[in-house]
Amino acid sequence: MNGMQGVNEKLSSRPHKLASNRVWRTYHGGKMLEAWQGGEQPTDNSMPEEWIASVVRARNVGREHIVEGLSRVLTEGAEEVTLQDLIAADPVGFLGRRHHEKYGSETGVLVKALDAAERLTIQVHPDRVMAQEIFQSQFGKTEAWYILGGREIEGQPPYILYGFKPGMTRDTWEKLFWDQDIEGMIQALHKIEVQPGQVILVEGGMPHAIGSGCFLIEIQEPTDYTIRIERTTPTGRVIPDAMCHQGAGFDRMFDCFHYETYSLDEIKSRYRLQPKLIQKTESFEKYALLSYENTPYFGLESIEIKKQYALHQHGEFSVLVVAEGAGTLSWENGRVRVTRGDQIFLPAGVDALICESEHGDEPLHLLRCLPPRT
Numbered sequence: 001m002n003g004m005q006g007v008n009e010k011l012s013s014r015p016h017k018l019a020s021n022r023v024w025r026t027y028h029g030g031k032m033l034e035a036w037q038g039g040e041q042p043t044d045n046s047m048p049e050e051w052i053a054s055v056v057r058a059r060n061v062g063r064e065h066i067v068e069g070l071s072r073v074l075t076e077g078a079e080e081v082t083l084q085d086l087i088a089a090d091p092v093g094f095l096g097r098r099h100h101e102k103y104g105s106e107t108g109v110l111v112k113a114l115d116a117a118e119r120l121t122i123q124v125h126p127d128r129v130m131a132q133e134i135f136q137s138q139f140g141k142t143e144a145w146y147i148l149g150g151r152e153i154e155g156q157p158p159y160i161l162y163g164f165k166p167g168m169t170r171d172t173w174e175k176l177f178w179d180q181d182i183e184g185m186i187q188a189l190h191k192i193e194v195q196p197g198q199v200i201l202v203e204g205g206m207p208h209a210i211g212s213g214c215f216l217i218e219i220q221e222p223t224d225y226t227i228r229i230e231r232t233t234p235t236g237r238v239i240p241d242a243m244c245h246q247g248a249g250f251d252r253m254f255d256c257f258h259y260e261t262y263s264l265d266e267i268k269s270r271y272r273l274q275p276k277l278i279q280k281t282e283s284f285e286k287y288a289l290l291s292y293e294n295t296p297y298f299g300l301e302s303i304e305i306k307k308q309y310a311l312h313q314h315g316e317f318s319v320l321v322v323a324e325g326a327g328t329l330s331w332e333n334g335r336v337r338v339t340r341g342d343q344i345f346l347p348a349g350v351d352a353l354i355c356e357s358e359h360g361d362e363p364l365h366l367l368r369c370l371p372p373r374t
Contacts, residue, residue, distance in 0.1 A: 011086060012093030012349035015320075015329055017342060019072040019080065022047040023058050026233055026243065029117040032151060032215040036113070037341035044117040052111035052343045053319040053369070055084040059224040061240045069224070073345070083345060096315045096348030098374040108139070108372040109298045110222040111319050111343075115215045117153060121230040121239065122161060122185050125223075126256045127204030134248045134255070135225060140204040142297050143220030144273075144290050146367065147198045148323060150213045158213035161189040162271070163206060164261045174254055177229050185229060190264050192272075199273040199289045199300070205258030206271075217321060219290070219298050219369050227253045275302065283307040292373045299370035303355070304363045311353040311368070313346060319369040320344040327364035330354040338364075 020037065022030070029048030037050075051058070051069050058069035071083040084105075087094045091105040099108070125141030126134060150158030164173075168188055176184045189207060194200070194214060202208055207229075210216070228244045245253040262270075273294060275287040283306055290300035303309055305327065320329075326339040331353050338344065346353065357364040 012090050012347040014331060014334060014347070015336060015350055015353065016073045016083075016086075016345045016347070017336065017338075018053065018083065018345060019074060021051045021054060021069070021071050023049045023051050023068050024060055024063060024066075025049055026228075026237060026239060027116060027118050027120050028235060029115045031115060031117065032149060033113055033115040036148070036215070038339070048115055048117070050113040050343075052113065052321060053083060053107065053345050054110050054222075055082075055087065055107055056110050056222045056224055059226075059246065061242045071345075093349045094347040095317050095371075096374075099316065099348070099371055102374050103372070106139075107222060107317075109319070109369065110220050111321065111369045112218040112220070113148070113216070113321070114210070114218060116210050116212055119161075119212045119234050120210045121228045121233055122189065122207060122209045123229060124207050124227045124257050125202075125204050126225050126227070127258075128221075130204070130256050131223065131225060134252055135223075135246070137223055137225070139221040139223050141221050141223045141225050142204045142295055143202045143218055144295070144298070144300065145200045145202065145210070145214075146217040146219075146289060146300060147194045147196050147200075147214065148217055149196050149215045150194065151215070153212035156212060157193050158215075159191055159193045159211035160200065160214065161186060161191055161207075161209040161211060162200070162202070163190050163208070163267045164188060164259065165190060166261045166263065168259065168261050170254060170257070170259050173229075173257065173259070177254075180231060182230060190262070190267055192264070192267070197275075199275070201271045201273055201290065201294055203258075203271075203295070205256065207257055217323075217367060219300055221297050227256050284309040289367075296373040298372060301368040301370070303366045303368060305355055305357045305366065306360055306363050307357060309355045311346075311355055313348060313350055313352070315348055316374075317348045317371060318346045320346060321367040321369065323365040323367050325362050325364040326358040328356050328358070330356070 034042035
């Protein structure tokens, strides 16, 4: 182990490109995701999500024998290893001392890219109180979506279903479930069209569904607890009971919903977040898309680089997703070229990173995903 720790002390002082990490889900999609990643013949399939900087195993009933969801790193002079293994060998170097003191070897955050060719089943994720009570987990599944793009599916522009309309009660919601009144469930939630660049915060307990045609980056707490209220997907795939209640049982799963109701204006003003300009120069523009004022569980920044940007970590780690463009990332002992769709883990040991755009007329657009507030 001492030798391994010595190697990882060096690994924690450099960025790491992550291998593609597609994950099976109950819905179809992924065509736009594959095109974004440079695929020559993109298609929709049952692997519509890319899990980024993940130390979380996917919870898929019937596929428990398959280890899926864990991100992999290709290290120099070594075989491909999981990000989880590298962090475990040097948690302070990779995650930072303050984070390690609070969360141990847990990153506390999970990033995904997903593309939905069909509407996802209406669902909810537990907040931290319910996650601890029902699943004995310190993390719930509050999440946020950054809309990268989208496509029309059967003439329908990209949309989401979000939040209970006025008049909803727990008794009514439970009856809709037992009757499997899908149209009644859909009508109980607000339908909102989405546009590229928008950010939506989805707190634990909020009922929702990503609609068909959505292509987005999701940043969330690091769990896969998804309570599904529909027992059949829109394209007819049967959802096993355990995929509905996640092992909690049908009675307890309704405890995970928050039954507050909202007008459409309340939803848009409270949960559709506005970017805040942090700094603008001739070389770059930096925005806070999601700050710790919105949620303490994670943060999200947008950095559009025309020429050059110096990224400083201040003893914390982060995750970079290349949303558009191409360029180079340089640090004390090296440099790496990046292009659209790339995903990079920046250990806390990387104090400074110089990010340069390859083409001045096409900015290098980085999304920087931040861990929980410490």
